[in-house]
Amino acid sequence: MNELVRMISEDGTLYVLAVNSTEMVQEMQNIHQTSKVCSAALGRLITAAGMMGVLLKGDKDTLTIKMNGSGPASPVVAVANSKGQVKGYIGDRNVQLPLNAKGKLDVSGAIGKDGFLTVIKDLGLKEPYCAQIPVVSGEVAEDITAYYFTSEQTPTVCALGVLVDPETENVLLAGGFLIQLLPTADEQTISLVEKGLENIKPVTTMLAEGLTPEQICEKVLPEFNMQFLDRQEISYKCDCSVERVTKALIGAGEDGLREMAEDENTEVVCHFCNTKYNFSREKILKLLKEATK
Ligand SMILES: [Zn+2]
The missing domain is CATH 3.90.1280.10 (HSP33 redox switch-like)
Structure with a gap:
């Protein structure tokens, strides 16, 4: 099951979402037969969209995130709704690239840095909400962080990870978290969040260690007493007909x-x-x- 949890710090300064999206990303890979780097690129984006989708308030609200960079796999598109249903596609699912300097799948190379990240929210109003920012790194998580900072003026930290088996190309693990500073947060909150983030392991490493999304929140924010709010299932689901x-x-x-x-x-x-x-x-x-x- 793809489990998404919502948590809030006891002092009311932080709102956090964390998700294990392994099954959802594997389902995406089964459908699109994506290459390793494309599984990582689209897997990260649908994981982010899943979290951003559940932040929508209305039952029928939907959110579309499009990353249109200069890389060979662009565009990468994810659509999510408030019920935790997510779908996506990628321009070229067959792109193969050498590992990057860190020995990781080169998501930034696949998406490309020159281009835009666009977020469209259909909130049932006459006109949809639409915001666009330049791609920051093409690694997805930094781009989502930049989007919240620039377009929603909400200081946010996003982390995403997809681990693909180099041999079978199966998705082994996927997940992420989204930390948002609430208006009650102050300078001290920010420095404590930054301190927590300094030493954290990648999301997929924490999942490999058997941590649940709830435990990931606690691990990432040790200085805060994180309170569990609720959990929701998210899944890959297309609503075409x-x-x-x-x-x-x-x-x-x-x-x-x-x-x-x-x-x-x-x-x-x-x-x-x-x-x-x-x-x-x-x-x-x-x-x-x-x-x-
Ligand atoms: Zn469909």
């Missing part, structure tokens, strides 16, 4: 439909789950007829 795909086809407009009607069959593949939807010429002509009414 014939109705949605049909709507998208209608969205292509008359010219688009006319072009499709030249073919015997139009196949539409969902970016997020690879489900194939087939529309016969007859069906397309019917949509065209409705569109031109």
Whole structure:
């Protein structure tokens, strides 16, 4: 099970989310058959999106994070909702790169540094909320941290990790945490958080040691008495359907439909789950007829 916990420090200065997203990232890998570095890139982004999604308040609220860098795997896209359902896709799932200077999968090289991170929140209002910042490192966690600081003015620390088996390419471990400073936080809170972060091990190392998300929060913030709030399951789930795909086809407009009607069959593949939807010429002509009414 992918477990996400919410915690708050006893003094009310910190709000923390932590997650073990191993199964969700493996499910993503099964669907997209991503290469190792792409599993790490998309795995980190959907883990971040899962945490950011549960921060949304409304039942129907959704959040999209897009990293469009200059690297060969871009764009990397993740969509999440407040119920902990997450989906994503990557521009080129086959990218292979040598390990970086630290001996780690080169996520920054795959996504690329020149480009933008865009966050779109659909909160059921007339216009969605949209914010864009330049990619900071392309390693994802730093970019999410920068997004919160720049666009939401919420000092945040994000850490993410995905461990892939070098032989089988299976996802062994994945997870992350998000620490947010509440308005009650002061200089001392910040320095204690920084002190805690100085000596922490990577998230996947802590998961490998058998720590639960709750224990990771406690380990990362030893100076704070962390109180458990609640837990939620998060999972990889696509919500595509014939109705949605049909709507998208209608969205292509008359010219688009006319072009499709030249073919015997139009196949539409969902970016997020690879489900194939087939529309016969007859069906397309019917949509065209409705569109031109
Ligand atoms: Zn789908």
